[in-house]
Amino acid sequence: MRKITIPAEDFDLETTMTCGQTFCWHRTEGELYGEGESEFYTFRNGEPLIVRQKGNELHAETTLDPDEVKQALGLHHDLEDVFSQFPEDQRLDKAREELWGLRIIQDEFFPCLISYLCSPQMRIPRIKKMHNDMAREFGEIQTRGVELLRFPTQEELSEASEDEFRELGIGYRAKYIVETLDILQDGFDHSELDSMKYEDAREHMKNLYGVGDKVADCVLLFSKNFHQAYPLDTWALQAVEKHYPEHHSDDYSEASKNLRNHFGEYSGYAQEYIFHAARKGIIEV
């Protein structure tokens, strides 16, 4: 572990952490989606990464290289360039004004996948609770001045039974986790996704049990750098139906394609700004 400082222009750590995209980051003190210290941590390769923002600098404690830290927080994108690729859009302008600095994080594939397997028919704070409970129950609590929750590895989580997941309140999604762990064990190699075209990657993800279009898009966007992905949950679909009716469709693939054609290569950023703005009431749905 060493302390490094990284330039962080056009970056808002607090918003990036609390906009509902990640379940893999934590506050060192307090709840992620609640009040608390503006210092955050996650784990990479089993080692903690702790970050705090001071103005246009990011202070990190980590074993990682600066570039890997930047990648983890979405700092490898040029945010001005991202927005310059969107078409003229009043709602997006408003969201941009309020949320400027929100980045799309890149979490580790495995914990990201398991968390989003828990997401169907569930509110965001409860998904976070499930993630934390799994970390406490099957992962590890490291003590480094404060207690740090490490999410279990694939091997560690495979030890758990469906009943044990149900005891954590995960409900019918417990089966998604158990079955998906089997498929991963049988040789599903997520690194193959990296060289796939976006639509092929989404189809490939759906080979995992409990992974449909929406969960696939979230995992690809938040852990695999597929920033074209425009996750269409009930909110997003409502927003599309109301504000972009010409792009709306009841068919997921169709709506997804329309939106990617409209917003371009960084559609995922548009989705995230619109989603968070809608959630915060900055723009109406």
Place this chain on the structure above:
DNA sequence: CCCCAGGCACCTC
């Protein structure tokens, strides 16, 4: 008490 939540699998037809 009812309603619903960052959907999904599974069953018909």
Place this chain on the structure above:
DNA sequence: GAGGTGCATGGG
């Protein structure tokens, strides 16, 4: 492939 259903659990 389109359309309808059941699903665990907790909070409003």
